[in-house]
Amino acid sequence: MTFMNTPVEFTARVVESFGRRAIVRTADGERLPAELFGKRLSIVCGDEVNVRMPRPVAAAAGDEPRIVSVQPRRTLLQRTDSRGRNEPLASNLTLLAIVVAPEPPTDPYMVDRYLAGAAYAHIDGAIVVNKSDLDSSSTLGEAVEEYRRAGYPVLTVSALNSHAIDDLRAFLKGKTTMFAGQSGVGKSTLTNALIPDLERQTRTLSDSTGEGRHTTVSTALFRMPGGGELIDSPGVRDFAPALVSDAVVQRGWPEIVAAAPQCRFANCLHLREPGCAVIAGIDAGTLSARRYESYKRLLNIMRDLAPDYERRK
Template identity: 40%
Template structure:
């Protein structure tokens, strides 16, 4: 069965004659494994002027002989998920994502503060966000109440929440329903079971990994690779080990409030148009918290993140 491609069927050439459309399904250094609309795959190297490739990028490439290609252009992105490099500079991790699936589990203990950071990233990309409670069969009387309370807080923000596990028949159905019409990426702490979810969603995962490695000529697929897979039930899934933890050091603190969706309507009612929702008089966001319309924990989380971003300004070069 030919591989499905999310690119619209079209002739594999452009007005330039020797340029062809493609999708990056794996990125490594200056090289990338590119998929054509027909489902063929070839290894391509980017032109020197192209400095920021990501898995999920739509590109144009030209033939370079021996089944190889050269990436000539990266087409405009609908969205991009970034992470800081070793110097603290933002680098693209995955592009054209429209859904961020935040995976958590009873163990390690989920933290609302980390979920807040992922939700901020989703709001600003922009992309839809959903919470996936994996290993739901391991909930116990000791942890169920706290986890349910935390999930209820996010459900109140109209963020979808699904509970799944890989042990029971049909237990992944809620997740496959979320995935079928989106290009998604799984994010979350180490140990929450992202790899087990990928293996369950892609029954022939190891075979697919081998096929990709053979197609790229790069040898064995490594844990540092970010790879896009076409799901058998529809939708695409980007698997990346680079999102085990998540920080917002590259974010301008003036953008932070935009990542808290429940602030939007109230912020327009603040006394000062540039209210930071810290301790300013006439802050409508604080008034909404006092009235019970906004979570006090979420406002405190925002203020802590604001202070961290403010402290980090001017020091990014030290990372």
Template identity: 40%
Template sequence: MTDERRTGVVMRATGSWYEVACDGCRIRCRIRGRLRLRGVRSTNPVVVGDSVECLSDENGDWTIVDIRPRRNYVIRRASNLSKESHIIAANLDRALLMVTLQAPPTPPEFVDRFLVTCEAYKVPVVILLSKADLQDPAAMAAFRAVYEGAGYEVAEVSTRDGRGLERVGELLAGRTTLLSGNSGVGKSTLVRAIDPSLDIRTGELSESHGKGRHTTTFSTMYPLSGGGAVIDTPGIKGFGLLDIDRDELWHYFPEMLRTAPGCRFYNCTHTHEPGCAVREAVAEGAIDAGRYESYLKILDEDDKYRK
């Protein structure tokens, strides 16, 4: 009997098994050992969104034997493993980052680190201000001013009053989209509101801590009835950056990239040099001081892990 080969897209990844869509069906696969070696610095060599080649054996069991080159991905430093990476998803048309200013609050540093990664790996990103019906309007306006000023689209979204759902539908249509954010920001609830036919678990905030409970256990890609697909991921607590050159970090802050040509020195790090247009813009309020502080903190983190 000849081994059968199929090519498909990874729709679900549990770490042990992978669900692959190919030729109109779904097959359950493991991964070949050598693929783990190829991704030696990664905790997950095969991720949702990967285009993979699968091979069946004489018993009809399927194995992923090869991964096609990725056009992009979103990656972070793995928890408690400074030299290991964790790829969240691959081959994306867009990322939607869900943020809440309260119930629960999303740390600004998390937002900035996620945006830096998307810039570095060429993934277009839109910020969704989630649970807009529960947020303070003045705080939302201030948030929008910062990130729209940096160059990002910010959309207010509420599944309770329907605010922004039409815009989210437009962003999702016909595209493969990563939906990400901290636990409790309402990712699964939003996906279910956009496409009620999807069976996605949702949960409530922890009453004792006011933090989100994890309702998505494994990353999963869901085809949408209107076309396209959304990747729902487990809530992320932190977002450590990996493999971003410190000399190029400012390239991934769009407002700094626009301002840097005015610096006196071509190799300005925007930390201490005289004639730095970026620091002048921060002092004048043209660049948000909080965003600039995130830049400095990421530089400091990079020094800790670069050994």
């Protein structure tokens, strides 16, 4: 009878997490509620975890499966709060797709910080321009062209009339993608459009004037038909990446990375150094002055938050 006392353990994927509790998906595709075992353990959506089933007697008494350990993460997307503390958002992503739309208006500096945070975590970045059914000629056009020129994939779609949704699905195939961005840009509506039968709650018409309202409250992972995984996340007001050193900040700007080898100094931060190819590119108009300004702003944000960061090291 010894096998009865051997706890059954298996690996599973965290598809939704709420503090100390989570929903995990087993290899067979079954969804199970589970709780964290041990105070030091912390998990995020996307984690691969080891789960231990309760013994039959404990299960009968209401015990849930327990997450006992987390497998090494291939990637981890994190943000920094205003006090310089790290907050993990999702793991094992291969792509961060920042969703923007003509409404609500886009803050391109926040999009840049998202793209930089992805780069620091070795996650690819892309821009999804949603609501192509609305007139986007106004503010968005310029910023979107900057991303194209910097080398990011840009996909223009409409979740409402399905324009280019098949192209988006094909682009996301085989990837583990998180949709991120401001509240109301249509992340959940897009998730529903990409995954038939999914009915993730989206902002209703009666709510549509409620600016700053966040409809989605938890980060959740779904499998896409045809391959790939998609994580829908709550909208944000702001985003700052995990802290990195001065020299690393520029890795979030592929166009700066491409120009930097032509700078006179190998450790050029492209601020006031003589012979800087990045500043020459701005003067010549081949590099975006706004994107460069954004780089300098993030460098300053990182330096402002760094004292806290240094103390924690």
